[in-house]
Amino acid sequence: MNCMQQNPATRRYLIRFVSTIAAYAVALLFAEWCIHRLHPTGALLYGLATLPAVPIIGVIVVVGLYLAEEKDEFQRNLLIQSMLWGLGAILSLTSVWGFLQLYAHVHPFQPYMTFPLFWCFQGIATAALRWRYR
């Protein structure tokens, strides 16, 4: 953690990442409260429903900024590799689940779970890669 804080790009990344995730949580709670209390309809309902997706765009931008700003080649490659592992895992999971849903009638997969599950896989991949390169 100390080592991470010494790197300005990583420090900025962590601050931005935590801020956007916090914004996501706030937007989600706000949208849920408004929809359940005020019962909006039409464009307002669609706007409120997609409001929490805006911080998700923010997370993508934060990752892009980190990749552009990070001078340490190894750290950048580590994030890219872990994201590619996360991508492979999430595409595999959704493909398998989708076909099971179609033919074996398993519980429907909620599409908004793709985002948190991707980060879970990415986290596992980061740990595995750090262990490999230790």
Added chain:
Amino acid sequence: MGCMTKNPAVRRFIFRTLAASSAYIVLTISIALTFYKFRPHGPLATVLAVLPAVAILGNIIAIGLYLIEDKDEVQRSVMVELLLWGLGGVLVFTSAWGLLETFTHIRHFNPTYTYTVFWIFVGIGVPFLQRKYR
């Protein structure tokens, strides 16, 4: 295309992708017909349902192998950038759709489409990267 086929890693990637995609088409059609005609259930239904997803896993492995095998740094980083564009697009899309599904009850997004949506976003990223690297 002539230039692409000179690179053995790209040639292998194209060959593997075509093989996996053909397997996917054949498996999807034959599994759909099997379920329509014989209506299997239990563990057999689960195994049969997963088969088309195995071809998708083959496709994902083909991409991973290409990233390992290609010696051309530029080609590899273009592919990585494209994959990251696709990843960003698919995460935002599935999150927004999931939120709309939860709050506005739009049609359920079958997770098998995640893979297709991912490649659509990769395709959208191609002209931008072509402009960047021309």
